[in-house]
Amino acid sequence: MDLTTLIDPLGPPRRYVITGGPSAGKEAVLDELAARGIPATDGEPAREIYRKHRDRLGRHLQVGDRREYSREVLEAFIAEYTVHKHGLRFYNRGIPDGYGWDAFFGLAPYPELEQASRTYQYDAVFVLDPLDDFESEDDLVFAKDREIRRVHELIVQGYYDAGYRPIFIAADEPARRVDQILANIPAPTD
Amino acid sequence: MAGQQVPSALMTQQVHGLLRAGLPIGDTAQVQDLICLRGVVARALDPGTRSSLIRALDGLLRWQLARFEHPRLGDAARILFGVTRGMSGLTLTERRARAAAASGYEVHHFRKRIEPEICARLAGMLSADAEDFAGGAVAPRLGRARRPTRLGADVFAWEVAEHEQALAALWSGVYALRAELLATARLASMNGPRHEQTRSSANNALWRLALLYRQAAAYRQAYGPRLLGADPNTAPEQLAHFAGWHPPVSRTTAAHLTALAEIHPGAEQFAGTLPSSPIAAEAEVWCSALADPPSPIREEQQPWT
Known part of the structure; x- marks a missing residue:
């Protein structure tokens, strides 16, 4: 099945996740998809929820706030999933990203996340390998590069835990990565 | 496990x-x-x-x-x-x-x-x-920055950066305490443990320790009881071990020090309030022991053991 047929706005829904740790180049890949007219998430729902929480609390999130925050992010992901009814769409992160993120903060998975991961299934998951410059020695924010790597690896594990077999996309120019993603879209089984 | x-x-x-x-x-x-x-x-x-x-x-x-x-x-x-x-x-x-x-x-x-x-x-x-994954309690590695720091508009990046910020603050407290512990040791060696300068430096070390406890408490509130990703598990307060030897502090005294540093974060305010606080006697003993440590120091005399 070719891309035009998959994109067909009247065709059955096909949902693909683009994910990876911070600095994996997700934004550039999603921009490239949008530039090619391929439906994809615009922005990231979690960002607004995060900002909203910070504004409401007047401080950064604390350990006691995280569960509520995770639930709100999950609701946003579910809403984004269910609103899509026809044709192909790429998602900026997916529901199982919650596993990795909660694990990073030492939280066990909660029932709603497990239920949602079972109920709302994506057709494929593309994990962007970290960009080469992400381990750059002169990047002060990410001097503790192991931490970034750990986030990335916990996200990957979250998808394995949810039963996916992620497809890994090597670090490259955004256009080449998109080519790689499109070449690896699994053939629909229905 | x-x-x-x-x-x-x-x-x-x-x-x-x-x-x-x-x-x-x-x-x-x-x-x-x-x-x-x-x-x-x-x-x-x-x-x-x-x-x-x-x-x-x-x-x-x-x-x-x-x-x-x-x-x-x-x-x-x-x-x-x-x-x-x-x-x-x-x-x-x-x-x-x-x-x-x-x-x-x-x-x-x-x-x-x-x-x-x-x-x-x-x-x-x-x-x-x-x-x-062998994180351990290691201070964030520093490098020479050749370009401005730009974060992608990604919640994960923001949160990781925020955690890095909290860690940097904690470790800055560890190094500040270390500097004061070294100063006390040097002054004790030069002038003797009861000299006014030595005592003043020991008081400053206690203030630095109190500030570190306050930073550790803030970390706990934000991220829980252990440093994220550290293996073996390390409580934020335990980073004080890395500053150098100092007399042990009971959990009750540590809690008082934390509260005191919260209200009086400045050195002078802290020193001015300490003598009238419930831990005045313990603080006095601590400063004396730091300026004139018992010899030899037994291993079990570590703080927060």
Whole structure:
């Protein structure tokens, strides 16, 4: 099945996740998809929820706030999933990203996340390998590069835990990565 | 369960043991050492249960096989472990024959020579992964910045940066305490432990310790009772150990110091309030012991033990 047929706005829904740790180049890949007219998430729902929480609390999130925050992010992901009814769409992160993120903060998975991961299934998951410059020695924010790597690896594990077999996309120019993603879209089984 | 080091030969042996059934790893697989690796424990949803650890190991191996980029052995390894589409459920003999063909080896040579090489390479990858998860209590590494810091508009990036910010603040407290402990030791050596300058420096050290406890309390509130990713588990207060020896502080006194530093973060305010606080006597003893430590210091006399 070719891309035009998959994109067909009247065709059955096909949902693909683009994910990876911070600095994996997700934004550039999603921009490239949008530039090619391929439906994809615009922005990231979690960002607004995060900002909203910070504004409401007047401080950064604390350990006691995280569960509520995770639930709100999950609701946003579910809403984004269910609103899509026809044709192909790429998602900026997916529901199982919650596993990795909660694990990073030492939280066990909660029932709603497990239920949602079972109920709302994506057709494929593309994990962007970290960009080469992400381990750059002169990047002060990410001097503790192991931490970034750990986030990335916990996200990957979250998808394995949810039963996916992620497809890994090597670090490259955004256009080449998109080519790689499109070449690896699994053939629909229905 | 804490992650642990496993000898490479044992890891290779246990990886090799997975070949018979391939992936997914069954509940009865002999992987008792592999599931204790740091990278596995860190990925497990519930590190206290064997089934969760096995699931984490399975995911980790699948990921490593997906990343096994060896030009000659990569495809063969994926076929051999049954992760290539259509290979799951085949017998080892069938998978081996296909893997040998994919890599261009005669099947007996493949079994005797190539399979052990693949397993050893995978064990090496598991070991390197475990090393990556050996966080420990290490101060954030610094480097010379040659470009401005720009974060992508990504919540994960913001949060990781915020955690890095909290860690940097904690470690700045550790180094400030260290500087004051060194100053006290030097002044005690030059002028004697009862000299006014030595006593003043010891008081400053206690103030620095109180500030560090306050930063540790803020970290706890934001991230929980242990430093994220540290292996072995490290409470934020325990970072004070890394500043250098100082007299032990009881938890009650530490709580008072934290509260005092919260209200009076400045050195002068802190010093002015301390004599009328409930821990005035303990503080006096602490400063005296720092300026004139008992000799020899026994190992069990560590703070926060």
